[in-house]
Amino acid sequence: MHICKQEITDMTHNITNKLDNSPVKVGVWIVSPAACTLAKDDREIKITPRSMDVLRLLIANAGSVVSPSDFLDTIWRSPIASDHAVHKAIAELRSALEDDAHQPLYIKTVPKRGYTLIAELGHVGEPATAKPELSSTLATDEAEVNRFSVNSPADSWWRRGLIAAVLCALVIAIPLLWRSPDSTPEADGVVKLAVLPFESRDFTDENQILAEGIRDSLINGLGKISHLQVLSTASSTNTLSTSTGLDRNFLREADHVLQGSVMTADGRLRVIVHLVRAGDGLREYSDQFDLPMNDIFAVQDKIVSNVVSALSIYLNDVERSEMLDWGTTNPLAYERFLRGEFYNNQFNPADWERAISYHKAAIELDPNFMNAYHGLATAANNLAVYSGTEKINQMYELVLNVHREISRIDPDSPILDSIQAIKLRMRGSSYIQQEMQLREQIMSGNPPHFAMAHYALLLIGARMYKEAADFLNLASEAGPYEISPDEVWSYRINVLTPSEAILARKNQLQDRPFHVSFLGSVAVNLAMLGDFRQAQIYLNQQREVDIEGILEHYSEIIMSFLAGDIQPGSDEFLAALKDHPDFYYNNGMLSFMVGDIERGISYWQNLQPEQLRRLFNVTHSAEKYFPDHVLASADYQGLLESLGAGISWQHRLMEGVMQMEQMTGVSLSRKSRDAYDKGLFMQDNNLWSEQQWAEFNHHKSQRLSQASTLGANRIH
Numbered sequence: 097m098h099i100c101k102q103e104i105t106d107m108t109h110n111i112t113n114k115l116d117n118s119p120v121k122v123g124v125w126i127v128s129p130a131a132c133t134l135a136k137d138d139r140e141i142k143i144t145p146r147s148m149d150v151l152r153l154l155i156a157n158a159g160s161v162v163s164p165s166d167f168l169d170t171i172w173r174s175p176i177a178s179d180h181a182v183h184k185a186i187a188e189l190r191s192a193l194e195d196d197a198h199q200p201l202y203i204k205t206v207p208k209r210g211y212t213l214i215a216e217l218g219h220v221g222e223p224a225t226a227k228p229e230l231s232s233t234l235a236t237d238e239a240e241v242n243r244f245s246v247n248s249p250a251d252s253w254w255r256r257g258l259i260a261a262v263l264c265a266l267v268i269a270i271p272l273l274w275r276s277p278d279s280t281p282e283a284d285g286v287v288k289l290a291v292l293p294f295e296s297r298d299f300t301d302e303n304q305i306l307a308e309g310i311r312d313s314l315i316n317g318l319g320k321i322s323h324l325q326v327l328s329t330a331s332s333t334n335t336l337s338t339s340t341g342l343d344r345n346f347l348r349e350a351d352h353v354l355q356g357s358v359m360t361a362d363g364r365l366r367v368i369v370h371l372v373r374a375g376d377g378l379r380e381y382s383d384q385f386d387l388p389m390n391d392i393f394a395v396q397d398k399i400v401s402n403v404v405s406a407l408s409i410y411l412n413d414v415e416r417s418e419m420l421d422w423g424t425t426n427p428l429a430y431e432r433f434l435r436g437e438f439y440n441n442q443f444n445p446a447d448w449e450r451a452i453s454y455h456k457a458a459i460e461l462d463p464n465f466m467n468a469y470h471g472l473a474t475a476a477n478n479l480a481v482y483s484g485t486e487k488i489n490q491m492y493e494l495v496l497n498v499h500r501e502i503s504r505i506d507p508d509s510p511i512l513d514s515i516q517a518i519k520l521r522m523r524g525s526s527y528i529q530q531e532m533q534l535r536e537q538i539m540s541g542n543p544p545h546f547a548m549a550h551y552a553l554l555l556i557g558a559r560m561y562k563e564a565a566d567f568l569n570l571a572s573e574a575g576p577y578e579i580s581p582d583e584v585w586s587y588r589i590n591v592l593t594p595s596e597a598i599l600a601r602k603n604q605l606q607d608r609p610f611h612v613s614f615l616g617s618v619a620v621n622l623a624m625l626g627d628f629r630q631a632q633i634y635l636n637q638q639r640e641v642d643i644e645g646i647l648e649h650y651s652e653i654i655m656s657f658l659a660g661d662i663q664p665g666s667d668e669f670l671a672a673l674k675d676h677p678d679f680y681y682n683n684g685m686l687s688f689m690v691g692d693i694e695r696g697i698s699y700w701q702n703l704q705p706e707q708l709r710r711l712f713n714v715t716h717s718a719e720k721y722f723p724d725h726v727l728a729s730a731d732y733q734g735l736l737e738s739l740g741a742g743i744s745w746q747h748r749l750m751e752g753v754m755q756m757e758q759m760t761g762v763s764l765s766r767k768s769r770d771a772y773d774k775g776l777f778m779q780d781n782n783l784w785s786e787q788q789w790a791e792f793n794h795h796k797s798q799r800l801s802q803a804s805t806l807g808a809n810r811i812h
Contacts, residue, residue: 123215183575290350297359429461484678561783616651
C-alpha cells in the first residue's frame with residue numbers, strides 16, 4: 097500500500113511541478129494556468145485568475161481535502177476575505193467544468209471540511225491517470241529492484257520473491273486504497289429497500305384492503321427514485337418482527353426495511369411508517385399521519401408523497417448529509433425547505449408567497465430548523481420590496497416573529513445578525529442606524545458575509561457607483577448551507593450602463609424568467625435605446641407577475657415619458673398619476689421627470705415611512721430621467737435632505753468609506769473626494785465615464801426629440 101500511495105504522490109508532484117509553464121489534463125479538460133483557460137474539444141472557457149489559483153491548489157493536493165482556510169491562507173491572504181470567496185471560486189470552477197455538486201466528477205465537497213479534486217490527472221498528450229495500473233506499478237517496482245540486484249541465481253531468486261511479495265501486497269492493498277473508508281454496501285451503488293406488508297390494526301377486511309392499497313402506492317412511488325431498488329413480497333399481515341413466513345433471502349438482500357400500520361376511528365385515518373436498518377434492526381426514520389378520510393385517494397396520495405419525499409432524501413447519502421448541514425434531521429422539513437428556497441429564488445410576488453408557505457411548513461415539521469426561519473424572513477423581505485404598505489407591515493410582523501423564535505432557540509446564533517439587518521431595511525427610516533451597524537461590523541475585521549454587499553447597496557443609492565463596485569468585489573454570494581439577505585449578482589447590474597444592463601439582465605432572466613424587477617428594467621432600458629416594440633413585450637410580462645402593480649406602473653410611466661406620450665400638465669400626465677399612497681413615490685418621480693418640481697415635492701413629502709425604502713434604493717436610477725434644472729434645484733435637494741437622502745447622507749457614506757479604507761482597501765473616487773472637500777452634493781454617479789454619460793444623454797435627448805415621429809412604435 098505504501099508503494100501505491102508513493103506512486104500517486106510522485107505522479108501528482110511531477111504534474112503540478114510543470115503547472116507554471118505547461119498545460120495539464122484534468123479529466124477531459126486541458127487546463128492552461130498561464131492563459132487561465134479550460135479547453136475541451138473545440139471549446140475554450142476563460143476563468144478568473146483567482147479561480148485558476150484555486151484549481152491549481154486543488155491539483156497540487158489531488159486526493160486530499162483542502163479546507164477554506166487553506167485556500168484563504170495560500171491564495172487570498174487578506175483580512176477581509178472569508179469562506180464565501182472560496183465558495184464563489186469553487187462555484188465558478190464547477191460551472192466551467194460542467195460539474196454537478198450533487199454528483200461530482202471533478203470537485204467534491206466534503207461537508208464541514210472543504211473540497212477535494214477527484215478527477216484524473218495527466219500531462220497533455222498522455223492518457224489521464226490518477227490511479228497507477230497494476231502492470232505499470234509492477235514494472236516500476238521491478239526496475240527499482242533490478243537497480244540493487246546482482247547477476248546470480250540466488251539474487252535472481254530473491255528478486256523474483258521480492259516482486260511476488262510486492263504483487264501480493266498490491267493485490268491486497270489496492271482495493272483498500274481506492275475504496276473510501278466510509279463506504280457502505282449501498283454507498284457506491286443502488287440502495288435496496290424491502291417494503292413489508294402494512295399491518296391492519298383493526299383486523300377488518302376494509303382496513304386490510306386499505307393497508308395493501310397504501311403499500312402498493314408506496315412501492316409504485318418509491319420505484320421512481322433513481323438510486324433505489326424496491327423489494328417486495330406477496331401480500332401478508334406479517335411485519336419484520338413476525339417475518340417467519342417471509343422469504344429469508346428477500347430480507348437478506350435488503351439494506352433497509354420499510355414497514356407500517358393502518359388504523360381508523362371516527363372517520364379519521366392513522367398511518368404509521370417505520371424505516372428500519374436491515375443489518376441490526378435499528379429504527380432510522382418514523383412518521384405518523386392523522387388525516388380525515390373524506391377522500392381516501394387524496395389521503396393516500398398525500399401519505400405516499402410525504403413518505404417518498406422523505407425516503408428519497410434519507411436513503412441518499414449525499415442528500416442526507418446536506419440535510420444535516422442545513423440543520424435538520426427531518427427529511428420532510430428539509431424537502432419543504434428546499435421548495436421554499438427554490439421559489440424564493442424565482443423573484444416574483446406569487447413565488448415569494450409560495451416560499452413563505454413552504455418555509456412555514458418546514459418550521460411546523462421541525463420547530464428548531466434555524467435556516468427555515470432565515471429563509472422565511474428572507475422571502476418576507478423580498479416580497480416587501482415590491483409590495484404596498486399593508487403587505488409591508490404584514491411581512492415586518494412576520495420577520496419580528498422570526499427574530500423572536502431564533503432568539504429563543506439560540507440567542508447567540510449568527511443568523512440573528514442577518515435578521516436584524518432585514519428588520520432595519522424594512523423599517524425604511526433607519527438608514528443611519530443601518531450604516532452605523534455595517535460600518536462597525538466591517539471595522540471589526542470579521543463582518544457577517546452580507547456586510548460588504550449591503551454597504552455597497554447603500555453606496556449605490558447615494559450615487560457612489562465606483563466605491564460600490566469596489567465593495568462588491570470584496571463581497572461574495574452566500575456559501576453552501578447559508579442564506580443571504582443580499583443578492584450580490586443583482587447589485588452588480590445596478591451600476592451598469594443601459595446597453596450593458598440589458599444583456600446582463602436578459603442573462604439572469606434565463607434562470608429567473610419571471611423576475612419582477614428585471615423584466616421592467618429590461619423594458620425601460622430597451623425603450624431608452626429606442627426599441628419600443630421589444631420593450632412592450634417585457635412590460636407585458638412584468639404586468640403578469642406584479643400582483644400589486646406598483647413596479648409595473650413605475651416601468652410604464654418611464655416608457656410612456658420616453659415615448660412622448662406624457663407632457664407636462666397634459667391629460668395623459670394627470671391620468672398616469674394614481675391617487676393612492678402606495679403610488680406616491682411613482683407619482684413624484686413622474687412629476688420630476690416632466691419638470692413639475694412643486695407637484696413632485698408634494699408627493700414625496702407625504703411618503704409613508706415604509707415607502708422610504710424605495711426613495712433610498714430607486715431614486716439614483718430614476719434621476720437619470722430628470723431634467724438638469726430639477727437636479728440642480730435647491731428645492732429638490734432640500735427635499736432629499738429633509739427625507740434623509742440628501743447631501744448629509746451622501747457625505748456620511750463618504751466618511752464611512754474613508755474610515756474603513758485601511759480595513760477594506762477601498763478609497764473614495766476623485767469625483768467623490770472633490771464633492772466632499774467642496775461640500776457639494778454629487779448628482780451623477782461617479783463610475784460612468786464622460787463618454788458613457790454622453791451616450792446616455794444622447795439616447796435620452798433622441799427619444800424626447802423624436803417622440804412625435806415614433807408612430808406605431810409608441811406605447812398606447
